Amino acid sequence: MSPAALPDPVPLSGSLLQEDPARVYREMRREHGSVVPVLLDGDVPAWLVLGYRELHQITGDAVLFSRDSELWNQWENIPEDWPLLPMIGRRQPSILYTVGERHRLRAGMLTAALEAVDPFELRGYTERFADELIDGLCSKGSADLVAEFAMLLPVRVLARLYGFSDEEGPALVTALNDMIDGRERALAGQTHLFTSMTALVAGRREAPAEDVVSRMLADTSGFTEQEVVQDLMVMMAAGHQPTADWIGNSLRLMLTDGRFAASLFGGRNSVAEAMNEVLWEDTPTQNVAGRWASRDTQLGGRRIRAGDMLLLGLQAANSDPQVRTDGSALTGGNSAHFSFGHGEHRCPFPAQEIAEVIARTGIEVVLDRLPDIDLAVPAASLTRRPSPWLRGLSELPVTFTPTPALGGTLA
Structure with missing residues (x-):
């Protein structure tokens, strides 16, 4: 039937x-x-x-x-x-829907471009952007770690890896989160992302640099700039939201489950354990x-x-x-x-590694900078976004002792 x-x-x-x-x-x-x-x-x-x-x-x-x-x-x-x-x-036209030999070549182009990302630079970018985000909230004593941290961090790091300037990052964050929001701002967000990505690809065609876009353009498999733009947009969206939810879901677990309490006081193994448990029990996708x-x-x-x-x-x-x-x-x-899929259409291994570094480093920065962090509401009151596809928190309100920004003072 x-x-x-x-x-x-x-x-x-x-x-x-x-x-x-x-x-x-x-x-x-x-x-x-x-x-x-x-x-x-x-x-x-x-x-x-x-x-x-x-x-x-x-x-x-x-x-x-x-x-x-x-x-x-x-x-x-x-x-x-x-x-x-x-x-x-x-x-x-993106890699999501290509099949056969064309898909194999396209996946090879993406994988090679991502494999060349320097892991020390990746962690450095993530720490810097995470510290900037914590600087913006640490003096308040309270925050929503979804809206004010998790939903802002991955796209900033990915934009830097692709080749966007730091000045372009905040607008890309807004555009991508508007697309995810799925309401009246979604089209404007998609237009901004497409326009920005098209301009970046055209610029890197004329002046290559050490970034993901330049490495994709250097591939000899014959993909057009339009195909590269589509794949970059797919990677940006697929890399941002699940990673943001991985951060949020892991922090929720660590703040609500006594097994991970030690990590709130400087432990590191518990961060990895919480992140792995989320992939099994509360996976973002x-x-x-x-x-x-x-x-x-x-x-x-x-x-x-x-x-x-x-x-x-x-x-x-x-x-x-x-x-x-x-x-x-x-x-x-x-x-x-199965959180990253399986088979030839799975999330490329280098992309998985990049997501893990961003999520783990982001969580570690939160715990380092806000050592007495605690939930501001009962755990049972935390809600999820209404979606059968992606599972993430609507918000994660927390409290902590106000601290000065790095190099700054309390207001």
């Missing part, structure tokens, strides 16, 4: 999915198994893959489960104003769209039709009881989670 013919598809929305996704995934798994018929906005049918093994199968077979959205059998039912079009687009079946097949006992869309349930797969028989996955930095 196709998803539309099934009697019991589950709407991929609702407050419970925001408040307690683990419960939702458990109930889905109990009632439907590892592959669940779901409805997206506008009652558009899809399959949500919850099983670890099934997700491994999908992401490991790029021929049967293609990234080519042109295969989708629902395009005739999709209106032009469908809210998920920016995420599940048609004929999108909960679900990803998508893959499209290139022919009729079977998956998890379900009959999948050619052109059906499959959503990757990353968080649900991480908590699959078939592979999580004990808590061992959370120890020793186990990285067998």
Whole structure:
């Protein structure tokens, strides 16, 4: 059967999915198994893959489960104003939707450009921008670490790595967060990011430098400036929001779970442990769209039709009881989670490493500069943004003893 013919598809929305996704995934798994018929906005049918093994199968077979959205059998039912079009687009020119040899070459270009990032410079940029952000709030004694720190840090570092000047950074932060906000400012944010990226690529074509953009332009695979711009925009968006949520979710865990209390007094191992636990239990990227079946097949006992869309349930797969028989996955930095994807369309390894350095360094700066930090509200009152795709805090209000800015004095 196709998803539309099934009697019991589950709407991929609702407050419970925001408040307690683990419960939702458990109930889905109990009632439907590892592959669940779901409805997206506008009652558009899809399959949500919850099983670890099934997700491994999908992401490991790029021929049967293609990234080519042109295969989708629902395009005739999709209106032009469908809210998920920016995420599940048609004929999108970025690396997200290229397949085969063209994708391999494109991924190689991105990977090489990111691998060349100097790790000492990366940490130095992150520390500098993190200190600047803490300087702006440390004298107040209270702050929202989501709005005033986590949502501002990753894009500033990424912009510097790409080749933007520090003066251009704040406007890029505003543009990207406006895009994420998804309301009336989203189009203006996207326009600013595209215009800025286009100008940077054109400038680096004329005058190369030691940055990611210049290295991508030096690649000999024949990609156009327009393709480079699209990939840079994808990398900026994919690198910023999940990393910001990784910072926020990790700080929340450290401030609410007694196992990590030592890290609030200068410990370092606990930071890495908290970040790893978040990737398993509270991963920023909960679900990803998508893959499209290139022919009729079977998956998890379900009959999948050619052109059906499959959503990757990353968080649900991480908590699959078939592979999580004990808590061992959370120890020793186990990285067998799906938080960065799997297969040829996974997040490139250098990008994962960059995100980890930004998140860990940012958290360490917070703990160094605000050593007596504490939640300003009960943990149970913390809320999440309403999204089935990305899981992050709406805010993280904290209190601390006011301290002077570096090189400054208390106002």
